[in-house]
Amino acid sequence: MLHECPPGPVGDFLDRFRLDERFPHILCPGCGIGTAMGTMVRSLAELGIGEDELCVVSGIGCSSRVPGYMDTDTFHTLHGRAIPAATGVKQAKPELTLVVYGGDGDIMAIGGNHFIHAARRNMDITVFVVNNRTYAMTGGQYSPTTPTHEKAATAPFGNCERSFDICFMARASGAMFVARSTTYHVAHLKKMMKLALTKTGFSVVEIVSQCPTLYGRHQRIGDGVKMLQWFRDNSVDVSKVEDPWQEQERFVIGVLHDREEVPPYTALYQRVREAAQQADSA
Amino acid sequence: MPQLLSGNEACAIGALRAGVRFFAGYPITPSTEIAEYFARELPRLGGTYIQMEDEIGSICCMNGATAAGLKAMTATSGPGFSLMQEGIGYSIMAELPCIIVNVMRGGPATGTPTRSSQGDLMQARHGTHGDHPIIALCPWSVRECFDLTVEAVDVSERLRLPVILLMDEVVGHMRETVELPLRVETWKPSNPRRPKEEYFHYGDETNYDSDIASFGEGFRVHLTGLVHRKDGLPTNDPETIRWNMDRLRRKVDDNASWLWDLTYEDLGAETVIVCYGSSARSATEAKNLYQRKTGRSVGIIRLRMVWPFPQQRMVSLLRSARRVIVPEMNMGQMNRSVERAVSPDVPVISVQRYDGEMLTPGEIVDAIGREVPSARPLPEEDLHPGFSIADDEEF
Ligand SMILES: Cc1ncc(C[n+]2csc(CCOP(=O)(O)OP(=O)(O)O)c2C)c(N)n1
Numbered sequence: 091m092l093h094e095c096p097p098g099p100v101g102d103f104l105d106r107f108r109l110d111e112r113f114p115h116i117l118c119p120g121c122g123i124g125t126a127m128g129t130m131v132r133s134l135a136e137l138g139i140g141e142d143e144l145c146v147v148s149g150i151g152c153s154s155r156v157p158g159y160m161d162t163d164t165f166h167t168l169h170g171r172a173i174p175a176a177t178g179v180k181q182a183k184p185e186l187t188l189v190v191y192g193g194d195g196d197i198m199a200i201g202g203n204h205f206i207h208a209a210r211r212n213m214d215i216t217v218f219v220v221n222n223r224t225y226a227m228t229g230g231q232y233s234p235t236t237p238t239h240e241k242a243a244t245a246p247f248g249n250c251e252r253s254f255d256i257c258f259m260a261r262a263s264g265a266m267f268v269a270r271s272t273t274y275h276v277a278h279l280k281k282m283m284k285l286a287l288t289k290t291g292f293s294v295v296e297i298v299s300q301c302p303t304l305y306g307r308h309q310r311i312g313d314g315v316k317m318l319q320w321f322r323d324n325s326v327d328v329s330k331v332e333d334p335w336q337e338q339e340r341f342v343i344g345v346l347h348d349r350e351e352v353p354p355y356t357a358l359y360q361r362v363r364e365a366a367q368q369a370d371s372a
Numbered sequence: 373m374p375q376l377l378s379g380n381e382a383c384a385i386g387a388l389r390a391g392v393r394f395f396a397g398y399p400i401t402p403s404t405e406i407a408e409y410f411a412r413e414l415p416r417l418g419g420t421y422i423q424m425e426d427e428i429g430s431i432c433c434m435n436g437a438t439a440a441g442l443k444a445m446t447a448t449s450g451p452g453f454s455l456m457q458e459g460i461g462y463s464i465m466a467e468l469p470c471i472i473v474n475v476m477r478g479g480p481a482t483g484t485p486t487r488s489s490q491g492d493l494m495q496a497r498h499g500t501h502g503d504h505p506i507i508a509l510c511p512w513s514v515r516e517c518f519d520l521t522v523e524a525v526d527v528s529e530r531l532r533l534p535v536i537l538l539m540d541e542v543v544g545h546m547r548e549t550v551e552l553p554l555r556v557e558t559w560k561p562s563n564p565r566r567p568k569e570e571y572f573h574y575g576d577e578t579n580y581d582s583d584i585a586s587f588g589e590g591f592r593v594h595l596t597g598l599v600h601r602k603d604g605l606p607t608n609d610p611e612t613i614r615w616n617m618d619r620l621r622r623k624v625d626d627n628a629s630w631l632w633d634l635t636y637e638d639l640g641a642e643t644v645i646v647c648y649g650s651s652a653r654s655a656t657e658a659k660n661l662y663q664r665k666t667g668r669s670v671g672i673i674r675l676r677m678v679w680p681f682p683q684q685r686m687v688s689l690l691r692s693a694r695r696v697i698v699p700e701m702n703m704g705q706m707n708r709s710v711e712r713a714v715s716p717d718v719p720v721i722s723v724q725r726y727d728g729e730m731l732t733p734g735e736i737v738d739a740i741g742r743e744v745p746s747a748r749p750l751p752e753e754d755l756h757p758g759f760s761i762a763d764d765e766e767f
């Protein structure tokens with residue numbers, strides 16, 4: 091069980107961010123969300139980000155339940171609204187590190203417009219999108235990332251819509267840093283998360299994750315282990331593909347976009363304040 | 373120094389003087405001047421004006437700033453108010469003391485963007501889903517836009533609830549000369565002086581005026597829109613659900629007597645007008661006209677706080693009324709609450725206007741004089757023939 095992790099550095103990290111009395115958690119056996127959460131916690135700890143310098147914000151969904159297991163400031167908001175809520179917190183307390191943690195439905199469907207505009211505004215927040223290609227919490231309906239033709243609870247004859255690429259969307263909207271990893275590649279995922287957390291400005295890590303209970307069953311992939319093997323066998327590093335945005339079949343993992351930093355919104359708005367105050371004294 | 377100001381400006385000034393330092397919004401007529409005022413003034417004061425991508429983003433962003441310890445506000449009108457409803461529920465559930473201004477225009481849908489209305493009275497009460505307390509204030513003048521914004525800030529902090537300021541297009545755009553106080557006083561909670569192990573974000577059982585931590589202060593605050601325990605973490609335990617719901621209900625119920633805010637005059641009269649917002653201006657004028665014409669006085673009750681509806685108070689204030697008139701710029705919304713405050717044989721006459729124009733004093737005067745069927749017929753001498761005002765040049 092998670093709360094009996096071995097002593098040593100890893101245990102220490104988990105102890106630091108873990109709300110013991112909340113365990114056992116509500117996630118299914120074999121689910122990838124816990125792996126992604128554990129990796130996030132290790133990344134935060136290794137970067138030396140303290141519990142009292144952090145606020146973890148989420149919306150609604152299986153993935154979004156994660157902050158409720160963390161011993162830090164946590165903000166479990168409405169479905170799709172983690173990003174605007176984090177925007178308010180960041181602007182009020184710029185010194186806090188803001189992490190948004192949520193699902194593909196939460197962040198890319200109902201919250202899609204907020205995602206685009208926070209990226210455009212360059213809010214200094216780090217967004218971890220757990221992409222399990224489905225609305226898991228409500229029972230496995232198709233989401234904006236469910237591939238065409240796949241079956242889902244609301245697509246019994248196959249999904250007729252096209253899916254979209256979270257990372258491409260992030261880059262197009264103006265994100266400073268965009269990466270993808272999977273719950274199989276835990277060390278790689280941690281590296282991506284740490285890079286995202288270090289980057290100033292809007293940064294996004296898409297975490298391809300397994301939902302064996304719903305997605306795995308609908309696609310007949312199998313249990314959590316089978317799904318992880320599927321990630322292992324179908325991922326390719328970004329350095330090995332010609333055009334990462336054209337890959338349809340495989341998961342392209344690695345840093346997909348890392349641009350020269352521009353000032354985040356908080357700094358830009360500080361300039362607005364200075365201009366307003368100067369106009370006053372003039 | 374006296375100033376010529378609009379209601380929207382007075383509202384923004386009241387907010388700034390009461391300590392509002394964060395505004396998240398999205399432009400919409402007829403509330404936009406509030407946003408523009410904040411965009412100009414907040415950066416000078418070191419605050420933030422942020423224009424969000426929509427009203428859902430606005431209210432959630434405001435909730436975030438409130439959770440991080442700033443006094444925050446948003447302002448909108450009809451369609452935007454509709455988009456905000458889920459977020460208002462969140463402010464209530466998480467107990468975030470923020471201010472939501474709705475400068476009412478005609479609905480439904482896009483309705484009449486530039487015309488006035490009081491059509492959102494019931495939406496303010498019941499717009500967000502689930503049982504919940506609501507506090508809503510309704511100014512009738514430029515000065516009151518200032519005063520009630522300050523009151524909204526004060527009440528929101530005391531009860532740790534959002535407060536809705538229901539203005540309307542007439543009050544928002546009307547200009548009056550006012551002299552506003554430079555200093556205003558509002559209640560503020562203190563920072564917790566306890567170790568974080570002893571701090572519970574919803575731990576105050578009996579009063580709501582305790583010490584409150586925000587994000588970033590080392591107390592590891594947990595906020596959720598789910599039903600939660602006193603430490604802020606979610607639960608499905610029936611006993612705790614009941615505790616959480618009762619806690620929210622009691623915020624308003626236990627404090628109703630000092631919360632209620634209304635003015636009244638001449639309640640000995642047999643006819644009493646119950647009114648609020650800009651319709652109360654017409655109602656006051658109607659009362660004066662009728663008195664002058666007939667020599668008979670008319671009672672008036674004006675609600676400055678429309679929600680919670682002052683039920684018990686109204687029962688006692690309307691005890692001797694033989695008929696009640698409720699003029700509103702809608703299809704009759706408050707009249708239902710008033711009906712519940714009088715005995716069934718007292719007729720409650722709903723005077724409605726929903727063509728985007730203000731009610732005229734004449735329309736209300738007509739209603740005062742109108743003969744209405746009543747379960748208990750009124751004595752002969754109590755019935756006054758209505759008089760038409762169309763041929764009276766005074767109107
Ligand atoms: C406004 C609103 N609409 C719908 C829902 C129902 N709902 C809850 S979670 C969810 C989808 C979650 O999917 P995702 O964000 O991908 O997270 P996952 O559960 O897959 O981790 C939906 C539709 C809701 N809570 N609120």
Ligand code: SF4
Nearest residue numbers: 117118121152226301
């Ligand atoms: S339903 Fe899927 S995503 Fe949700 S906890 Fe279970 S396995 Fe994880």
